[in-house]
Amino acid sequence: QKEVEQDPGPLSVPEGAIVSLNCTYSNSAFQYFMWYRQYSRKGPELLMYTYSSGNKEDGRFTAQVDKSSKYISLFIRDSQPSDSATYLCAPAASGTYKYIFGTGTRLKVLA
Amino acid sequence: DAGITQSPRHKVTETGTPVTLRCHQTENHRYMYWYRQDPGHGLRLIHYSYGVKDTDKGEVSDGYSVSRSKTEDFLLTLESATSSQTSVYFCAINEEGTDTQYFGPGTRLTVL
Numbered sequence: 001q002k003e004v005e006q007d008p009g010p011l012s013v014p015e016g017a018i019v020s021l022n023c024t025y026s027n028s029a030f031q032y033f034m035w036y037r038q039y040s041r042k043g044p045e046l047l048m049y050t051y052s053s054g055n056k057e058d059g060r061f062t063a064q065v066d067k068s069s070k071y072i073s074l075f076i077r078d079s080q081p082s083d084s085a086t087y088l089c090a091p092a093a094s095g096t097y098k099y100i101f102g103t104g105t106r107l108k109v110l111a
Numbered sequence: 112d113a114g115i116t117q118s119p120r121h122k123v124t125e126t127g128t129p130v131t132l133r134c135h136q137t138e139n140h141r142y143m144y145w146y147r148q149d150p151g152h153g154l155r156l157i158h159y160s161y162g163v164k165d166t167d168k169g170e171v172s173d174g175y176s177v178s179r180s181k182t183e184d185f186l187l188t189l190e191s192a193t194s195s196q197t198s199v200y201f202c203a204i205n206e207e208g209t210d211t212q213y214f215g216p217g218t219r220l221t222v223l
Binding site: 008032034036041042043044045046049088090092094097098099101102103104 | 142146151152153154155156159161169201205209210211212213214215216217
């Protein structure tokens, strides 16, 4: 079993839809949970950062962490064509300075 | 933008030749990382550094070496490039205090 798993997609949705991107992990020591957005031929850029369980909202984006089921989600409201990218989840344990990345989910938002 | 640049941005080389990729940062971060990204595998850690002359291996370090003689520069060397090392290479820094990583723009390497 991989430490971090994501459905690779592609996930195609119409503009304005609510998007749910998900990630599962196996290491219960993970406490930090990051989501990165990567446009084609670009480096990953940090989108959301959450510590421990719960929700965090930033504009149209909401990150949700359920440590009991080792499941993390990223919700995008009112999706736009500019949201078309690959989304990578990256959980981490405190103090390890080493990060495990999911393979990413490719999202296409259709105008 | 965490002030990270990578050079070269693109390189085509032949099997058996040495290749060095450079990562440069301007904000004095202690931790620096080299990843490779391949379809179906995502980002995989090659090596990382936690200070000048302090480096450690990641999960895919075979065939790669690194050096860090200055805080701002982290070099990745392929001693004898192979076709399996064709990939996109990303450098990253760790922002201390938040434990978040920021990435450079990447180097696209093709080994023929």
